[in-house]
Amino acid sequence: MPVDPQIQTLLDRAAGVPATHTLPLAAARTQAESRVALMAPPAEIAGVREVAIDGPGGQLRLRLYTPRDAGPFPLVVFFHGSGFVLCSLDTHDGMCRNLCAGAAAIVASVDYRLAPEHKFPAGSDDCLYATRWAAAHSAELGADPARIAVAGDSAGGNMAAVTALRVRDQGGPELCAQLLLYPVTDYHTPGTPSYAENAEGYGLTRDTMRWFWAHYLGDASEGVHPYAAPLRAADLAGLPSALVIIAEYDPLRDEGEHYADRLRAAGVVTALTRYDGVNHGFMFWAGVVDKAGVAMNEACGWLRQTFAGHR
Numbered sequence: 001m002p003v004d005p006q007i008q009t010l011l012d013r014a015a016g017v018p019a020t021h022t023l024p025l026a027a028a029r030t031q032a033e034s035r036v037a038l039m040a041p042p043a044e045i046a047g048v049r050e051v052a053i054d055g056p057g058g059q060l061r062l063r064l065y066t067p068r069d070a071g072p073f074p075l076v077v078f079f080h081g082s083g084f085v086l087c088s089l090d091t092h093d094g095m096c097r098n099l100c101a102g103a104a105a106i107v108a109s110v111d112y113r114l115a116p117e118h119k120f121p122a123g124s125d126d127c128l129y130a131t132r133w134a135a136a137h138s139a140e141l142g143a144d145p146a147r148i149a150v151a152g153d154s155a156g157g158n159m160a161a162v163t164a165l166r167v168r169d170q171g172g173p174e175l176c177a178q179l180l181l182y183p184v185t186d187y188h189t190p191g192t193p194s195y196a197e198n199a200e201g202y203g204l205t206r207d208t209m210r211w212f213w214a215h216y217l218g219d220a221s222e223g224v225h226p227y228a229a230p231l232r233a234a235d236l237a238g239l240p241s242a243l244v245i246i247a248e249y250d251p252l253r254d255e256g257e258h259y260a261d262r263l264r265a266a267g268v269v270t271a272l273t274r275y276d277g278v279n280h281g282f283m284f285w286a287g288v289v290d291k292a293g294v295a296m297n298e299a300c301g302w303l304r305q306t307f308a309g310h311r
Helices: 003-013 025-039 093-103 122-136 155-171 195-197 206-216 220-224 253-265 290-308
Strands: 045-056 058-066 073-079 107-109 144-154 177-181 239-248 270-279
Touching: 003 107, 003 270, 003 290, 045 122, 045 144, 058 093, 058 239, 073 093, 073 122, 073 155, 093 107, 093 290, 122 144, 122 155, 144 155, 144 290, 155 177, 177 290, 195 206, 195 253, 239 253, 239 290, 253 270, 270 290
Parallel strands: 073 107, 073 144, 144 177, 177 239, 239 270
Antiparallel strands: 045 058, 058 107
């Protein structure tokens, strides 16, 4: 279908902004942080605090979002995108607040190490460690250890999928759900039809994805490792139930769909929703783009329903 008019307005507003892969790293990071000012005010919650823990590579920050009402609450360990290289706890603060309020869950947002300063698998190591720490400290967080999910968008969706794999392969903790928002699930080569169809013109470009991967991996040969590209995993059985959300005008559309298909084929309860007319990252714009609000409501409703089945 045609590009959603509200998305087209955002694309028009961004016309002339340099593509991420054309910028020096510091400038690309500053540009990514600047979009926070354009986002709608997020949902109100009970409170936010940060903790610093001793992670695999030094101090690791988690930002903890608590919903209103009385706990213990479900727990969502959240990993932000973008591209293993950009963004921060701050760029995804609004998204985490919306998930916290909408899912009535504590959200623990993880400030994992970024590439290229920290190559694969440093970020994944942090995400796994933070998930285990949050599960082990669930009581003091006000969370229910029987209701833990991982979640993320884009490269954060990759981190969530990989964390679920590593938890299965490397000994817990028990997870009940994985929320994957337009996730990176495969290396850029050979690519999929959506990589070609949406190579440029819709925000995230094929060249930018190649730039991200080049920063993230120490060597292209690592692109086949299942903890870098979870679609390459030999077996997806035994993973927690999943909701995969994809966007029509996204280079990553097809790999997200393929991952959902493989999860289902492995016997994992999996829901897949494709939002037409929108592009990669559209859920940033809840409160600005109507379909972003619909998708956020779907994600939160799915989490609530899934958590209710694990009481």
